[in-house]
Amino acid sequence: MYNKIIDSLNKVQKEAVFYDGGSELVFAGAGTGKTKVLTSKIAWLLKEKHLYPNQIFAATFTKKAANEMRERVALAIGQSVEGLWIGTFHSLCSKILHIEADKLGFTRNFTIYDSSDQITLLKSVMKEINADESRYPPKSMLSVISSHKSRFELPDELFAKLNSYSDRKIIELYDGYQNALKRANAMDYDDLMLYTLMLFEKNKEILQKYQNFFKFILVDEYQDTNHVQFLLVQTLSGGKTPVFAVGDDDQSIYSWRGAQIENILNFAKHFPNTKMFKLEQNYRSTEQILNFANTMIDASVKKRSGKKLWTGTKNGSPVKVYNYSSDVQEAQRVCQEIIDAISNGHNPSEIAILYRTNAQSRLFEQNLQGKAPYVVVGGMSFYERKEIKDILAYLKFLVNPQDDISLLRILNVPARGIGATSQEKIVAAANEKGVTCGELLVSGQAQNLLTSKSASGAASLRKIIENLFELMKTATAKELIQQLLEETNYIKILLEEKSEEANERAENVKELVNAVSFWQMKNEDGGIADFIEEITLSSAIDETDGAAEAVNLMTFHTAKGLEFDKVFLVGIEDDILPSGLSRDDKQKVDEECRLFYVGITRARKELNCSFASRRMRFGGIKPMNPSPFLDKIPTSAYKMFNLSNEYDNFSFSQRNNAEIYSKKVFSYESKQKNDDFVEKRVYVADEYIGSANEKRLRAGVLVRHDKFGVGRVLSVNGFADAQQTTILFEGGVRKQLMTKIAKLEIL
DNA sequence: TTGTTTATTCTTTTT
């Protein structure tokens, strides 16, 4: 098998795999066999260089990629690769930290806080130091903190170079947040890497241990590494261990998460005697799709390493670009085409709908519902649901009793009479005594602080927790969660509500038990702590069942690394792609362009892009324009279909119906409410008409032409250079003009 | 203290 795989490599791929002179950087364009090269390299190291699996450190971007590579390596060398250090930076660091936690003042069973835990914790810190939430929005504070962390900027140094009050408060928050995490024996995502790096910097013996341990370091998706990750690789390599980095600057789409595209562009400077390889032969897409991608990114992004993908695959079908009248029509048409394709024998799992934001999935789901199997990857995950987070909070507290965030979440869940006032009392007492809330509760001191009703609630929670602590010593993960549900009556209380929603929640909780059981079968000696860590470090893509035969719906970001025969890129509109929040910053716009590029290059055989002229956004219908990225592509690179004048009335009435149902107007009896309904309806219609009054060129707008004078636009067809405007001028003169040439002034 | 309704705010991407 090994020889067969090596033989199937092309010339450059072979050179990269067999190179034996130190660090390497492989620029691997989309679909050029990146994973193949990585797995071949690992197989080569094991087979030809006789390394042990545990001497190889390989960082990937998702767990799914790691698993896939592990399997492929095992297949190639025909034996198990147990012990291979392969995973995301987060999970690899977590593995090291679990071993070395005590050197950093944590215990082995520290908790990893997810984003909602982070917000709760930060908010509690803000309360403590009197930071106003409207002035310091927790969410944006967290992103500031995160970017400091990803650049390895610690609170102490930041305090040293302060200049204004505002800065100081933010660093105080950062500092307070870090201390609170430590008190809770918890780390956030950034901490996993930050603390590993700090461990290596502080403790040279430990660093040497790992440096001697690893004989080869591989990093996938190198363009998406942040500064701390770069430092980790550099430190671990120590200038000696070869680093094999693979990446594509054209697919750098995570700068908002701290990724530095400079890492890949400056790789040769950072690692001595780097050998560079460029993979440019694409094995995935048709010539038409590649041409579409290449011309788009060539024209839009200047700062690139520069490479040109090419393919031997001719005879593909042209890329299609559709202009729809509305988001509703877009969803209907796209879904109908998919349904037809499936009935013509297409495999649903080879079809994908990709969009910029998760919110866009809804209309597509509605139109596929009951007509075609589909999966929505990402968005609100199963583990983010209230009921699941509740149960997990119990489990997290049991694993790490210092975890106050989890304790406060379950303090009154299910309701046991410990409201906001009681909770504040406990928190205040804990702060005063310098202990955790958990300690107060378990020791029984919490009860003494409270009024009789709340005190008995606290006592019953204490009892539950003590029982579970005891059970945890002997029970399996599955038994523990079952007993937990039993003692808290969680499911029973839900079922007593007798509402559809509560029933569904109860079902979800049962599903969690199933998930634990299933996991336990695969991880026989794993404890509940391992289960929790696995799900907190999983991404949406890891959770999806690859075997499911279903149409895939996901964001451009989530789609990175995947490929499908038939791809629909929807909502390719200005203000969505690029996002309105990126529009003013050239660097951000470039990243959005690369995001579009990532989307395009997911397609193997067929690519369809679409944009709508109107779209429901922020609770209203807004006029939309095609993405400026489409303008950059020569019209010869695709086939344009303008359907913006069809089905207008249909989408109109459907929207009004949606309005009626969403407001539940029919459920109101009173006359007054019915009047509201009428008003609402008029309002909706007004918005449609209102859109024409905006300073945009579309039907209804008054324009002035140098020669023909003032006229009213009847219709606008096509876009970019090919866009034509039909105008009825004063005196009944009707003209069809090329927008680009006829300098129209919008009145 | 708890559950419900109303008001307000904020709308990107995720390990």
Added chain:
DNA sequence: GAATAAACAA
């Protein structure tokens, strides 16, 4: 439109 916060009633 949705999620969250605030206000209110019980």
